[in-house]
Amino acid sequence: MTETPTTTGPNPLCEIGRTHPRDRHRMRPLDGYDGVWVCARHEIFATVVPQETADALERGDAYTMQDGLAGIVVRQGDERPGGVLLYYRAADA
Numbered sequence: 897m898t899e900t901p902t903t904t905g906p907n908p909l910c911e912i913g914r915t916h917p918r919d920r921h922r923m924r925p926l927d928g929y930d931g932v933w934v935c936a937r938h939e940i941f942a943t944v945v946p947q948e949t950a951d952a953l954e955r956g957d958a959y960t961m962q963d964g965l966a967g968i969v970v971r972q973g974d975e976r977p978g979g980v981l982l983y984y985r986a987a988d989a
């Protein structure tokens with residue numbers, strides 16, 4: 897299979913916004929990385945991963961980010977074509 901992640905479809909809601917109804921806002925496609933969204937304000941990223949991948953990951957698990965740096969799983973998001981949204985952030989330095 898040659899599934900290429902894309903940022904087609906609506907931009908996902910920021911993970912922070914999901915839990916704070918007064919602060920709902922959407923993420924934006926990340927420059928230079930197809931298939932990755934970012935909320936610069938909260939430094940959270942999102943990408944679509946296969947459901948099996950998401951099921952194998954829990955909050956706080958290590959997740960290699962789009963730039964190869966160490967990241968941490970935040971949570972799963974909504975279902976998308978080809979998988980499910982996965983929110984992650986950079987690991988604490």
Ligand SMILES: [Zn+2]
Pocket residue numbers: 910911912913921935936937938
């Ligand atoms: Zn945000």
